[in-house]
Amino acid sequence: MLRRSPDLWLFLLVAFGLSWLFTLPLWLSDAPTGTLMFTLVGVAMMFTPTLGVLAVRLRGRQLGDPATGREWAVRTGLSAGGSRGRTLALVALAWFGIPALVVVAIALSAALGLLSVDLREFSLFRESLAAAAPGGPPPVEIGVLVAAQAVSMVLIVPVVNSVAAFGEEWGWRGWMLPRLTPLGTWRALLVSGVIWGLWHFPLTLRGYNYPELGAWAAPMFVVFCVTFGALLGWLRLYSGSVWPAVVGHGSLNSSAGLMLLIGDAADPPVFAVAGITSLVGSALMAVVSALLFTYRPVERPVPVAAG
Template structure:
């Protein structure tokens, strides 16, 4: 399929090529995921899919594409979609529903014996605060916990959605509709695998699953496929990329819940427990399947081509 559509090659070349280019400082300095250079480059990498979309748009204009900016915006999901009310409702659902799934995945992990929680002392959170402050925190861990949770739900999703847009306009805004001729589930699978492969500059360094080292890279593909399916439903059902943007931002804001409720004596294994572990991927797969079954999407969503 790629051979017949050079715009796909261009998009992937820009998105993947720039992600590896931006990751060079991480590899050259052997930076860990907690260092400022890793965090800064991680945010920069998130905008490479958007640069891929812009490259396709530029190529199309040079080849005589007469689509107006408004038409291009509609094709790539920047508009409110077919129904502004539906899109706004899905934005709210993504904003507050994703943290609920994070809580459910965390609770399931604990119920299955895959996660030890400490809801009395918040020992893992207290330990991380002490390490950051170089001593006991000046404020009670419980108070800081409440502030952190409130921020996760109310403030951080907005902040995280800025960088999430850099990814979502590429993956769900442009790429997913471009792949829909394959069929809905094939398009979701292929786009999810591509999304996971694109993370390799970071996940090969053990990002998200430090206990796995380089094996974090293939592990994260599983999560990208399942979470990508949920984001894909938000995009396709609304006709807009904004619910997926907010859902992605909300996930990035709340995924660290295990670090707040975990037990320092038995730290969580991220590859298994929580929303980004196997438990979370299974939960996301079930939720996505139910959404596509009971709220089916249109396969004829227009795609932006060069």
């Protein structure tokens, strides 16, 4: 299938090529993770899959693809899918269910002795506040700040993060995943997850998400992309729409930092072994995805956007 899909190769060429081009300043300047430059470049990179989709659409138009813009939008998941009510319910599930999985992953990590938490003093969060505003105590009680931050991560920030998440999801789950489903659902999820993980290499080879691993963060994040991609893939295929996956992606990007609010400054969390992006979190999402595909299987194939 892959050999017979020049549009798929065009999509990958644009998405991967531009991802390396956009991140070239990080490599030339050796900018460390966590800086404003690293963040801005990372956000810009998130839109390269969308540019890949647009490149495929342009090629299709040049080759005489008769599909109207509305038809093509439906095929790439921009509509509400087969059932508007189902899609809205899945958007809500993604919005609040993903943070719930983050909390479960944190609890599992703590129960397994892989994460030290400080629910009394919130020392790690207190330390980050002191670093951001040295010389002054928090303006309000620390517990109130933690609660406000957590609420914001779950209710407000996902809206903002979903804008950038759309830049990825329209490409990976909206356009690419349905094109891979002739391989079989599980193979399509595996292949798309690996591709998604490899696409992150311009950042993860610099230690992004797992600074303690250095370049080994790259293969570690591929594992996460396969398991989280399976969950996002179910949202896309079950709804027929890309929007639940967009919101799920934005919600995870917003809530993944919850562990930093309750961590212990004396024993800071290691993201490779604790939390949603660790092997614990990946195992959790793999189990949830398997249950979803087993008890809520995809009923019909998603239409594929040609050319």
